[in-house]
Amino acid sequence: MDLPNGAVRVDARARREVRVDPSRITSVAEARRLAARVLPRALFDYIDGAADDELTMVRNEEAFRRVSFRPRMATATSEPRLGVELLGRTLSLPVLLAPCGLAVAVHPDGPGGVARAARARGTVSVLSAVAGVSPEQVGAALGGGERPLWYQLYAPGGRAEWEPLVDRVAAAGYEALMVTVDTPALGNRERDRRNGISGSMHASVRGAALLAAQVAARPGWAARMGRALVASRRQGTDGPTVGLVAAGGSPFTWDDVAALAERWDGPVVVKGILSGPDARRALDAGAAAVVVSNHGGRQLDGAPATLDVLPEVVAEVAGAMPVLLDSGVRRGGDVAKAMALGAAAVLVGRPYLYALAVAGQAGVERLVGLFRSDLVRTLVLLGCPGVDALGPEWVTVAPEGSGTVRR
Numbered sequence: 164m165d166l167p168n169g170a171v172r173v174d175a176r177a178r179r180e181v182r183v184d185p186s187r188i189t190s191v192a193e194a195r196r197l198a199a200r201v202l203p204r205a206l207f208d209y210i211d212g213a214a215d216d217e218l219t220m221v222r223n224e225e226a227f228r229r230v231s232f233r234p235r236m237a238t239a240t241s242e243p244r245l246g247v248e249l250l251g252r253t254l255s256l257p258v259l260l261a262p263c264g265l266a267v268a269v270h271p272d273g274p275g276g277v278a279r280a281a282r283a284r285g286t287v288s289v290l291s292a293v294a295g296v297s298p299e300q301v302g303a304a305l306g307g308g309e310r311p312l313w314y315q316l317y318a319p320g321g322r323a324e325w326e327p328l329v330d331r332v333a334a335a336g337y338e339a340l341m342v343t344v345d346t347p348a349l350g351n352r353e354r355d356r357r358n359g360i361s362g363s364m365h366a367s368v369r370g371a372a373l374l375a376a377q378v379a380a381r382p383g384w385a386a387r388m389g390r391a392l393v394a395s396r397r398q399g400t401d402g403p404t405v406g407l408v409a410a411g412g413s414p415f416t417w418d419d420v421a422a423l424a425e426r427w428d429g430p431v432v433v434k435g436i437l438s439g440p441d442a443r444r445a446l447d448a449g450a451a452a453v454v455v456s457n458h459g460g461r462q463l464d465g466a467p468a469t470l471d472v473l474p475e476v477v478a479e480v481a482g483a484m485p486v487l488l489d490s491g492v493r494r495g496g497d498v499a500k501a502m503a504l505g506a507a508a509v510l511v512g513r514p515y516l517y518a519l520a521v522a523g524q525a526g527v528e529r530l531v532g533l534f535r536s537d538l539v540r541t542l543v544l545l546g547c548p549g550v551d552a553l554g555p556e557w558v559t560v561a562p563e564g565s566g567t568v569r570r
Contacts, residue, residue, distance in 0.1 A: 185522040185529040191493045194517035194530060201384055201520050202269070203377035205358035209265055210516050213460035214350030219468070220460030223491025226468035229561040230500045235546035243542035244549025245535065247508055249485060250339055250430045250451060252311060254508065255285030257550055258498060258534045260527070261489050261510035262315035262341065267295025269520045271391035275304025276524030277515065282311055284531040289313040289341055289510070292328070302335040313432065315341040317413040322422070329427055340427045341454070345435030347414040350462040384520075417448045424449030432487075437472050439479030442486070452485040452507070459490045459512055470501060471563065474555075477505030495537025499545065503553040504560075 183201070188194045199207050213220035247257045260281050267273040274294045278301050281288035290301050290312060298314055305312070314332045318325035329340065359374070378385050424431045430451035436442050437457060445453050455473050457466040469490040477486050485507035492498060492509045501509050511534070518530035538550070547553060 183521050183526075185518075185525040188518055188521060188526055188529045188533070190533065191514040191517065191530070194514065194521055194526070198517040198520040201381065203374065203381050203384060205355070205360055205374050205377055206265070206268060207520075208354035208358055209352075209360070210263075210269070210513060210520075212352055212354035213464070214352055214462055215464035217460060217464065219457055219464050219466045220491075222468040223457070223460060223470070224493065226470035226563075227491055227493070227497045227500055229563065230470070230504075231559045231561065232496075232499075232541075232545055233557055233559060234544060238546035238548075239543050240548050241543065243539060243547060244551055245538060245542075247550060249287075249508055250432075252287065252338065254287065254311075256531070256535050256538070257502065257508035258492075258531060258538075259286055259313075259487070259508060259510045260288040260515050260531075261512035262289040262291035262294070262313075262343075263512045263516055264291050264293040265295065266291070266516065266519065268388070269516055270523045270526075271387050272519065272523035274301050277519060277527055278305055278312060280515075280524045280527035280531060282309060283528055284535070286531065287311040287313055287338075289315050290337075291315045292317040298332045298335045298337060302337070310336045310338065312337045313339040313341050315343055315434070316423070317343065317346070318415075319413045322419070325419075325423070326426070329423065333428065337429075339430045339432055339451075340423060341432045341434050342415055342420055342423060342450075343413065343434045343458075344415050344420070344441075345437075345456070345458050345462050346412045348412040350458070350464065352461060417444050420445065420448040420450060434489075436476060437466060437469070439475045442476045442479045446480055446484055450484065452487060453480070454487045454489055454510065455506070456489045456510075470504065473501065473504050473506060495534050495539070496541045498534065498538050499541045499547075499550070499553060500558055502550050503555060503558045505555075 183197060187197065245256050247254050260277055266277060274290055274296050278288045282305060290298060292315060302310060302312065314337045316325055318328065332340065420433060431449060432452045432454060433445040433450045434454035434456050435458065436445060436453045436455050442453050453476065455469045455476050457469055469488050473488055480486060486505060487508050487510060488501045488506040489510035489512065492501065492511050493514065498509050515527050515530050518526035545557060547557060
């Protein structure tokens with residue numbers, strides 16, 4: 164996001180920043196409420212909003228509420244198994260941190276802090292090409308040791324753009340490459356339009372004035388982002404700005420996926436799958452895994468909820484590759500439901516961005532910890548010894564239209 168001149172200037176009021184104790188984050192819903200008080204409205208709406216009437220975003224959460232558990236009594240274990248093997252890495256928790264644009268503008272800890280939080284919690288973070296920092300910067304933020312990093316590729320310039328970028332990502336030590344196939348064009352995100360922001364996240368004249376007023380109303384955010392900008396300039400590094408995919412989108416074809424799988428020395432994950440036939444195409448193109456995703460409802464409004472199409476995708480690949488899921492996951496119970504219906508793991512996006520806004524890296528660690536404790540409690544109450552034991556026999560799925568959502 165390009166901020167208007169002076170929008171991050173630190174004044175006396177801004178220095179009176181209130182730091183939020185991460186322990187105040189008690190759920191995703193609470194993190195969302197706190198983030199709305201921290202972030203300028205345009206930035207919060209960019210994270211929180213979706214396309215058109217936001218029907219698909221709501222459906223994603225409704226789908227989880229239509230799934231009921233079938234607990235077994237007198238079989239509980241106090242320490243259920245949470246670990247999973249995924250693409251050559253052992254994760255202590257089947258919750259990955261999804262690629263998210265604009266993460267650099269949420270908090271100075273930014274994508275580097277997200278990557279550190281993921282490593283601290285024994286899971287993987289996926290850096291978006293439009294997160295606002297280079298793959299080398301996030302790799303450097305992890306320093307030595309393990310690098311549980313994946314990279315999500317956008318390349319509106321086609322092969323001439325993605326080939327050198329893929330080589331840089333490989334040199335920076337990333338373990339897997341994620342190709343998002345649901346962005347041939349950007350969805351119609353009306354909250355952004357109302358805030359005077361174009362599809363490429365550049366403010367119009369009207370939008371710049373509106374954003375300046377919103378920033379002035381959030382002096383704590385302005386202070387910490389201003390300090391980060393000053394520090395980055397002193398160090399000669401890139402500051403907290405980001406440009407997103409242009410209005411033309413990032414139209415990958417199956418031939419592109421096959422070419423990437425050939426060039427990349429590691430697993431390629433295809434994100435944006437919403438049908439069995441497309442999962443089969445991804446497998447045939449050389450993908451090592453797929454993510455059932457509708458971009459959190461931010462692309463095609465009216466697309467199905469990811470949980471509703473998950474069983475179809477799982478049946479189509481028949482164990483030939485892991486099937487992951489994102490969109491609508493808000494609690495550890497949702498993780499258990501998705502895995503009972505065949506997901507190898509899930510990814511979360513909005514939840515950790517809310518927590519990042521509230522308390523930086525510590526907030527993200529807190530949020531992932533909540534997913535862990537939620538999942539443990541769910542499995543204990545369910546009478547299930549571990550996520551590896553989950554299957555369709557542990558749940559009942561009600562017909563569409565019977566769920567309710569409170570946001």
